[in-house]
Amino acid sequence: MDFHLDTLLNLPDTTVESCLRQEQQVVMKLRFLLEKGNCPGCQQLSEDLHQNRPVLVRDLPVFGQPVQLQVPRRQFYCRPCQRYFTESLRFVDWERRYTQRYEDYIYQRVQAASIEQVSREENLSWDQVQGIFKHKFAQQKNQTGGQ
Numbered sequence: 001m002d003f004h005l006d007t008l009l010n011l012p013d014t015t016v017e018s019c020l021r022q023e024q025q026v027v028m029k030l031r032f033l034l035e036k037g038n039c040p041g042c043q044q045l046s047e048d049l050h051q052n053r054p055v056l057v058r059d060l061p062v063f064g065q066p067v068q069l070q071v072p073r074r075q076f077y078c079r080p081c082q083r084y085f086t087e088s089l090r091f092v093d094w095e096r097r098y099t100q101r102y103e104d105y106i107y108q109r110v111q112a113a114s115i116e117q118v119s120r121e122e123n124l125s126w127d128q129v130q131g132i133f134k135h136k137f138a139q140q141k142n143q144t145g146g147q
């Protein structure tokens with residue numbers, strides 16, 4: 001909706017519906033521009049939206065303020081497969097509550113500092129920081145191992 005915010009957000013086929021400050025953080029409500037989901041079973045697009053339960057996803061800070069994105073979590077029905085599927089997001093790994101770019105950032109920060117320090121500075125728990133680090137570490141190991 002807001003051209004300038006969309007430019008700042010810089011995520012594919014995504015627009016910012018609203019942006020507000022809540023408990024010392026910036027909350028951006030997102031909407032996807034494509035009203036279709038890609039079925040993981042047959043790779044066909046479905047327009048048959050069954051439900052949408054948005055989730056909060058942590059993203060990189062803007063102007064020094066922590067950011068939470070309210071991301072649509074859409075479930076579609078695929079007629080050929082006769083089943084429901086939840087679409088996968090291009091900028092958030094499956095079942096994660098952080099954007100990929102935020103997880104990359106935390107992974108690098110931990111390597112330069114420590115889990116304790118990053119946890120304090122990002123206002124995340126020690127377990128959350130360690131969880132991100134483990135997730136990224138496993139991902140990179142799989143990427144190099146698979147080649």
Ligand SMILES: [Zn+2]
Nearest residue numbers: 039042078081
């Ligand atoms: Zn299908």
